[in-house]
Amino acid sequence: MTATVTHTPHGSGRAAVAADTHMAWEQARQIAGDCVGRPLPVxxxxxxxxxxxxxxxxxxxxxxLPPFDTSAMDGWAVAGPGPWLLGGAAVLAGDRAAPLSGYGTAVPIATGARLPTGATAVLRREHGEFDAEGGTLRERSTGPGSVAAGRDIRPRGQxxxxxxxxxxxxxxxxxxxxxxxxxxxxxxxxxxRRPTVELLVLGDELLESGLPRHGRVRDALGPMLPPWLRSYGADVIGRRRVADDRGSLREAVRDSVADVVVTTGSTAAGPVDFLHATLEEVGAHLLVDSVAVRPGHPMLLAGLPPTADGRARWLVGLPGNPLAAVAGTLTLAAPLLRRLGGHADPEPRLMRATAELPGHPRDTRLLPVRRADHEVAPLPFDGPAMLRGLACADGLAVVPPGGVPAGATAKVWEVPGQ
Missing domain, CATH: 3.90.105.10 (Molybdopterin biosynthesis moea protein, domain 2)
Structure with a gap:
């Protein structure tokens, strides 16, 4: 499904999508993977x-593997039943030992050392005792019994x-x-080859250091998203701030050499949300435009014009709110990047909800959860602009419309890095 794009009558450059074209979450994720014809070159x-x-x-x-018979323990390589006549230098890992001279003989051996020809077993050091006067080695009476053939040997090809x-x-x-x-x-x-990604962080209101001040807030996505993208197989080759300016955004998208451009913010219909207009200006093709998922429904995926050498490019537009951006990353960036890099897309885990997982009346909801054994519990602070719940989470539950009752099974995607 490709969303139909229409222009707003106010000339803001925002490309509006009718509410009934919001794509189902599962379908959006499927399209993000299927839009890649084949993985990147070998x-x-x-x-x-x-x-x-x-x-x-x-x-x-x-x-x-192992490439030859080796000793699994420190002790003695023995030939046949004991007692054994001890002779020869100890065989260490990496040595080429001389063959044992016959039944009833033994030689000290280290773990991992190649077994001498003629050895039938290894007697562990703690199970043997050496009679210095007689020069013989015996198994301790308190040991586990006779040394069976093959005991404590790692056979070739095991x-x-x-x-x-x-x-x-x-x-x-x-x-x-x-x-x-x-x-x-x-x-x-x-x-x-790993897909290259450039992250464009949009918004004049963002600060890169210090406390929030004068109506401006800290950029949380710039530090957070690159590790997430790398966990999906990306090679993040750049991260830069782009001002709330249509020309600056157009230039950044057009000139990027990355396989995938990931943007944060500017996906909705605000006065400085220029992403839709920019995509139209550069000749992009919208594949996904708004998804029926909370948080993060104003996310998008577009095919960008190919590079001069014919290499395909894509753009993933994430919402600007932190948890909403994470939802967009799981929905669109993860399947796209994994398919480009040739990775098999993993399946979510099926886990029992220990408490109700609240849902949205109509849309899929991605909810931060904490896992324990085969169970999950919801976490507080799960609003689209919040990260506190996600910071404590090790999974995102896929909650269908209406929610998941306590005791029922939910699909859970792993949170990278946890």
């Missing part, structure tokens, strides 16, 4: 630079075999994935 990154990217192809093991798929394409490269890739033999990873 690039090759060293492991150190791949964090946060999406895998462009499955991560396949280049070797068996975790995976060479060629086995470890992670599917579109999986996010987390710190653990970096470790797995390194263990599996990778130096480079094929990933999708």
């Amino acid at each position: 690039v090759t990154r060293p492991l150190a630079d791949a964090l946060g990217h999406a895998l462009a192809e499955p991560l396949t093991a280049l070797t068996d 975790e995976c075999r060479a060629g086995e798929e470890l992670m599917p394409a579109s999986g996010t490269v987390t710190p653990a994935v970096l470790g797995l890739a390194a263990a599996a033999g990778y130096d480079l990873l094929a990933v999708h």
Whole structure:
């Protein structure tokens, strides 16, 4: 669904959308993801630079893991049943040990060391005792019994075999994935390029430091939104203030080189809300214009004219109120950025409401909540201009019109960084 744009008769430049064109929240979110034909191009990154990217192809093991039989404990590598004749230097991690000379022999070994050829098990240090006079090693009588073959050995290929798929394409490269890739033999990873984002913070009333004064307030979105956008896979390449001036806004939108321009404010019909007029002037195509969600219904998504080299661009217009802007980020920016970056869009969690989650009579509501086990509870201070509730939240509940009664199930999206 593309909203129909009409001009207001007062010449303010605001493009008005009739109330009956407010798009359902689920539909708006779907359009934000589907407007991307394919993820951004594949690039090759060293492991150190791949964090946060999406895998462009499955991560396949280049070797068996472990690549050889290793000791799972500090102790002795033993051959056959005891007692054992101890001989040879201790085998440390990274050593290439000589084979054991035969049944009834043993050698000290460290955790992670390659098992000598001929070893059948590892006797833990705390389970063995050495007779210095006889030069023999025995298992303590208080131990758990005879040393069974294979005990405390990590066999080759226990975790995976060479060629086995470890992670599917579109999986996010987390710190653990970096470790797995390194263990599996990778130096480079094929990933999708991260979408670049420029954040334009609109409003002459905003201060960047100090206390609110003379009718002006602190900018909360400038510090808050870049980390949120990065959590959805974006590379935030710039953040700048733009005055409440139609020409300045037009120039900033037209000249941005980012894949996605994110603006805050100017999405409604106020006297200095110039965003709709700006989009028309630069030749943008509105994809979403006002969503039936509270807070944040005057949000928008537009396709911008492509760059000179044919690269597609988008603009996400967020409302200026802080919690409303967060609602717009989850609704439009998150699915757009994840799809551009090649990430699979996660599903919300289904959780039981411990108390009523109040809703709006007609629209979807996004409500800050606190999770505990499989339950959620609403938080106070949830007005569109408030952040106190969100600061204590670790989720946003999707509350359908009319609300969710206590004991019922609600969909909950995770709050980034919590």
